[in-house]
Amino acid sequence: MALEWKNLDETDAYPRLRQTDTLVSFADDLSENRVRSWDIPTGAGLNFNFAASSVTETDLKRLQVLADEQQVIEKYTTLLSGERINTGEDRRVLHHLTRGQLGEDVVENGTNLREFYQEQNRRISDFGAKIHAGTITGSTGRKFDTVVQIGIGGSDLGPRALYLALKSAYTPKMKALFISNVDPDDAAEVISQVNPETTLFIIVSKSGTTQETLANRDLILEKVKSSGIAGYDPSKHLVAVTSKTSPLADSDSVLDSFYIDDYIGGRYSSTSAVGGVVLTLALGADVFTSLLSGAHQVDKASLEPDIRKNAVLLDAMIGIFNRNVLGLPCTAVLPYSQALSRFPAHLQQLDMESNGKSVNRSGKEVAYQTGPIVFGEPGTNGQHSFYQLLHQGTDIVPLQFVGFRKSQAGEDVVTDGSTSQSKLNANLAAQIIAFAKGSKNENPNKNFMGMRPSTLLYGERLDAAALSGLLAHFENKVMFQGFCWNLNSFDQEGVQLGKILAKSVLDGSTDDGALKAYSAILGVD
């Protein structure tokens, strides 16, 4: 079937979807039976419950028609087969291929790219085994026990969120730390915690020229040099994750290089070598393999065209409804798991950098709202904090809850007749109901209006497969929404201008008086 790329407001389905443009009360419909039946698997052992979401049966039918008209699944299939779906940069989009083959072989210049990614994973696994066995040691002969990832944006947020999510679920093989901010205090803080002799630094930059990352590398090299360890050779403590053609690749300044290519966007790179090296070193090759497997399961499940059987597609379409029918500008991601403390920050990047755009994939301005503002913090903390606004504020924010039946560590205690894990999940269940149904009170200050829609992603335990299942769920959700909005979700031109202007300050070439004045009051020299 030929693909047709239409703006959302050019579809026949859109005006029909908008026939109901206010939130219909769903509190009365939120019965035990609906909770049980509006619940479908999303892969990797996770389920998606949409019983408390904003949509009715009628809306669901209309959303199916929209998904079909926008050829969402066909476009996904085309992407999987290596089409240059990233129109802005004229690139393929191949992060799914890092974790499995679902479409046709993607071959470029005689290289099968699936095999290329697999080869990197094998090399990473071999390298990790040697580091763990002490076959490769630091330059002074001591075994490596710490790994520091130096990257920014997608080279940082995803791998960091995944590491933090899993470090208590497995026995770490090495401690992992991360430096991202060009703020010198960020690097100084990490350096103060490590012994250079037993630390391996991973420099992650696709181009090999990322200003912040190279500055942080140099700051570290300077610091190590000044510590004057006899026989210390920095090149034996650095590895690169970069493209084959970058200045970092295979240079004498690094111990080894692992490769990515232009078809893996930063925010989609956690399952490539960008996440692979640090996660394999820190947690072991088996854990990384399990991560690839969980994501692949969800990628595969995402191919189903029926939104009642495809949780990712359903979640995406409910998001379109919230954004373009109900006009709600934000979404909160609320994981009831402390291990997911940085997962909302990763999703914030994933979503806002992918779909925070005003022009379609052909460069034409669109006349509807696109990607929402995404924020979140782990519950139960948020309950004692910003939930106030979510319950009683003047704006409605759709909520995306995440929970797990069991804790990671399994260490728990019964107080007042229940475990902490039961308290945690009782609070999660209670919040869904409180947001949906509210509670009448004759004191208006204690009145809860309810009608605050939410969905719930949940599973048995936050292990590697469940985590990457979550990751792939959101990656594919954002991709599906991009197809509905007719956006290119895979470029990021919006992050460029600031870089250019910053450079013009630093090399003295700017003639913008205001820019010079801001630089002056901020002490830039």
Next chain:
Amino acid sequence: MALEWKNLDETDAYPRLRQTDTLVSFADDLSENRVRSWDIPTGAGLNFNFAASSVTETDLKRLQVLADEQQVIEKYTTLLSGERINTGEDRRVLHHLTRGQLGEDVVENGTNLREFYQEQNRRISDFGAKIHAGTITGSTGRKFDTVVQIGIGGSDLGPRALYLALKSAYTPKMKALFISNVDPDDAAEVISQVNPETTLFIIVSKSGTTQETLANRDLILEKVKSSGIAGYDPSKHLVAVTSKTSPLADSDSVLDSFYIDDYIGGRYSSTSAVGGVVLTLALGADVFTSLLSGAHQVDKASLEPDIRKNAVLLDAMIGIFNRNVLGLPCTAVLPYSQALSRFPAHLQQLDMESNGKSVNRSGKEVAYQTGPIVFGEPGTNGQHSFYQLLHQGTDIVPLQFVGFRKSQAGEDVVTDGSTSQSKLNANLAAQIIAFAKGSKNENPNKNFMGMRPSTLLYGERLDAAALSGLLAHFENKVMFQGFCWNLNSFDQEGVQLGKILAKSVLDGSTDDGALKAYSAILGVD
């Protein structure tokens, strides 16, 4: 002068303010001169620059009229003098008094409450000195080297954000860790990092009955007991921060108790014993004294009625303009300092819990938007991430930048002709200009529309006084906005319903089928 409590839309000033209800282009006006002159001190060595904000000279005049009509400064003065301004809970609001006396003496039942707070600070300082000197040791005779704060919401976010912000600026006297989430993995993760023999736990709960905090205390006691350390006595490793009448106060189960009272709201408690004990133990009494001083300076500067001379009031009024004239629902807080990594989360609580309300202080529903959604992450990370949406998305988000001329650690290196600190601040200056002025490009995908307003709070170096100056700036800003909206910014009824429903799940008393079904799929037993 008698105070008059009016809703925003009952003022004469409001319709006049709304005569201009679209964003006027400020890019052409954003000259070197404006950057230099639209810049005023806010106290504690910090400046507030509003050259790139959304307001014109005319708007500023109208905002002054509104601030005057709503008697914002008079209401602040009344609050300082101990009036029961927290109408919902019939309480005084006295967090300013923890750091200095600005109004009349506040005396209750013969106790001067300023003296009560000062007495707690002296007791904390004495206690800290004994812990640091090893005069008070753990139950097995070893010196304490680690302190763990167990609290949730305001007992966690503020103190944690402040500790993280300062731990690299001073030489820590003890390591501090925090447990907040009832998720048992949160406690397990912290316990795995500490030696019980040398660790002091601080239980923070005003009522002494906070479910999550007591569950975490019990989880820790259980864990320590099972480790079977000979001679270990948990009561010698616990202190309480609580109210004098709470079950935790002065009990045999704790080494000592430090007191707060009902007039210090959780999210405003960082400068009370809630922040005082952990910060004094971790960083020393001098640092905490310096924190009190910085906040007090800003509190004092906040008394000025002229918005062109009172940065806190000006910031508050610009926020009202963004929310109620321009209709913008969100605000992003973007500190260019990695040390402020958790400061946005604290501000998120502070703002959204204070002003995320739909009824006024008399319990009547209001017909205008109140507190915005607040989110943020440190730059420069955000630049490589969600700034895409901020620059090119379909929604405008007003931005609140924070920066410092110098780094905390002073460790830096020159690469490509500039220090990391200069790179950091060049990026900050560049972003302000990029957001304000944009950049035309014939490729619409590379076009930046600009017109994205921002403000900048900046200082010399992020030390204790500057940090608490920032804290007080935002606390007082939120308070002023609450006065404009005629809200009670000091209660939080919106966090109650979830707690009640969670309890009904755990004690089996709920008869809501949907709630039972959610609890079941989440494995609550």
